[in-house]
């Protein structure tokens with residue numbers, strides 16, 4: 151049994167032929183909520199949490215964040231909606247396609263992997279009222295742990311970036327949602343704002359429990375033979391390993407600006423990435439594009455982080471949070 155399966159286990163691990171390994175504690179606690187590991191899934195890369203149940207062990211995951219839900223169904227953008235880039239990156243223009251909150255409550259909600267890990271539902275809207283209307287409906291589900299407010303999607307014409315770049319609008323959305331729930335409330339901020347602190351402080355003051363840093367970056371690819379863009383919407387949102395240095399900087403800047411847990415999102419693909427994000431100040435590590443290439447990534451990444459900790463005499467993953475020496 152992997153040592154993190156019971157959070158904190160075992161010396162005398164079978165992988166070492168019985169030799170004692172240092173006890174390893176992968177758990178992290180954020181605002182009173184304990185997660186068995188910092189690993190979470192990134193919104194939009196893990197559906198509503200049921201699709202992977204037959205192939206993946208959820209034990210390494212501290213939680214999942216579902217695909218963003220809006221008040222009305224959204225069809226999303228015209229195809230093609232996804233392309234790869236050199237260096238292992240992905241550009242998507244899905245455009246927040248989702249069934250809408252009512253259909254979710256009627257059909258999908260019963261598929262949520264309740265009891266396997268913590269569950270956070272992502273909410274998106276074009277106005278404050280749309281965010282609160284979705285949240286009010288989701289409050290009727292007893293088994294979920296909280297929400298992630300997506301105020302940063304680059305693939306929609308309204309809302310998304312325009313709301314997410316405006317600290318007053320971000321504060322209004324967070325304050326209004328905070329007033330309606332006692333559950334954990336994460337806020338996913340845009341990487342496009344030139345300065346992280348004003349947005350981070352606005353979200354924190356308005357009552358956020360955590361900040362997710364960050365969403366995809368606007369990007370495009372061209373097929374020169376066809377003289378055509380690779381995506382139906384011309385531009386899309388860039389994710390995967392090339393985003394990592396940008397996300398690291400955003401995590402670091404947010405962790406310096408506010409006293410809130412930070413959920414890192416951007417290019418995490420192995421254990422060393424996870425360790426670096428923890429050092430930069432993250433308490434949560436969201437896995438996104440890597441799940442398309444390697445659905446077993448959560449167990450692998452946790453094993454790799456554990457091995458790093460063994461080599462460096464670190465017994466608690468949480469001790470690495472914000473440990474960067476500058």
Ligand SMILES: Cc1cc2nc3c(=O)[nH]c(=O)nc-3n(C[C@H](O)[C@H](O)[C@H](O)COP(=O)(O)O)c2cc1C
Nearest residue numbers: 192193194218242300365389390415416417438439
């Ligand atoms: C296909 C795809 C769909 C996504 N859909 C959403 C979404 O609905 N809501 C959201 O907040 N982020 C969405 N994202 C952004 C991811 O959650 C994540 O922030 C981003 O991909 C960066 O992480 P990564 O480099 O690990 O993929 C999506 C990303 C991809 C690749």
